[in-house]
Amino acid sequence: MSSVFRANLLAGQHAIITGAGSGINKRIAERFAMQGARISIIGRNADKCAAAAAEIRALGGEADGFAADVREADALAAAFEAACERFGPVDICIAGAAGNFVAEAAAMSANAFRTVIDIDLIGTFNTFRAALPLLRTARANLLAVSAVQSSMPTAAQAHVCAAKAGIEMLVRTLSIEWAARGVRCNAIAPGPVADTEGMKRLAPGGDSSWTRLLAGIPMRRAAERDEIADLALFLCSGAASYINGTVVTIDGGQSNLGSQPFGDMLLDSLQSA
Template sequence: MHDNTTFQPHLLRGKTALITGGGSGINRQIAATYAAAGAAVAIVGRDGDKAARAAREIEAAGGRAIGLAADVRHYDALRAVAEQAHAWAGPLDIVVAGAAGNFVATATGMSANGFRAVVDTDLVGTFNTVRAAHDFLRKPSALVLAISAVQSTLPTYAQAHVCAAKAGIDMLVRSLAVEWGEQGIRCVGIAPGPVADTVGMEKLAPHGQASWARLLEGIPAGRGASRQEIADLALFLASPSAQYINGVIIPIDGGFSCLGSLAFGQMLRDSVREAQQAL
């Protein structure tokens, strides 16, 4: 179902998780990891077939999962799938807001609709997810987990749309921690740096290994994260050992944020220039 982790088996036995964007990438790995730890996992995606396929793969590996179709930009659709997940497996113990979009473009090189599309998917989608799920959360003890990114704190060339959306997610997490803490709901964010073998990084490193090698120059750890490493942090945050962690955004970037985004920004700047020259 997923690569080996260092956690005890059945860590999430009896728990129910709802994960948006769970049909692929980081969120798919989180879904598999939660299921392997014993949770019933509701995988939500705009592409219902992809979500259903991910759920079938988890069930084939011995987990319990269901695939549900919804676009995070539409609150009513998310409300409906949250209700479905609750009816399927009971109160939601974990909600992961992970759906996201990205592309490489300068502020003057993107349309207003392009900017809005990322903000609507990332920021508004995160709010829609957690607000729609709120009434179905197990109280107290539920975890709301938002997937942010290092761009939330690092100004990055050709990423103004993502920087703005992810910074909004960070403050949303903190604000909800203040509001919902008295209900026993924890709100936490994860801010991954570059993650290998994901669609997102393929978009940001368009020249394959050459772009990736250049990007690694800006990571003290000398490599990108694996999807499993991000999923393991998500598993820890859902575990009994993390019950006092609330209202924070946790970077998991191999030290990328210590050096800033210069190497990343230069790579993106070169990509934009090459694209312009090709026109």
């Protein structure tokens, strides 16, 4: 990431991003800060949020961290209030907090299934609901981070498929209900993304797992975090001012081939564990 921040596309705007202590959402926070946004990072781990915000500040951006679990609506609302006291009304809200693990449905407990639904789907609703009364609604943007499993049934991912499909229908519904308020609501659906903790969990076999995974992607590579951040930046910028209620897939064409290579790899990883 460049050490020179370019106040440009998002100059003066306040972006709240959940799950931005690491991975994709951290890179989105960095990219938005590069474009002049003031960044509020919200997550369960206060130390990770503070460290991510400190990295942005060290490069010349404006950022602060706030601890809250997206599953706890009252605590999340309080974190949003604190963020707005720090940086003003919300222009951009990104729901990025997520959970995942590899498990077949027959071996999964109800509590395990519910955990991912609560973090991903309920957490997205809680995030957007907490943001609504604090939005600068004439130009506000809501963006959910989904995944290709939302529309690509995948073995050992029933919990994620259900949660992400729910997120995308929620986004489409809010895009209808809240458009008259001046709010746009969209989602991005990444496929495999390199150098993220989530993919380390989903490809525990190292190089052999990655080889099998990439064989199911027409472009034969995973996405870079920068590519996801650039798409998020576009959707939250004025260049996308008439895009509303849309889910943009960014997966190198993986979903066009289907989930079997990915699902088979996940099942094999369970059998060898």
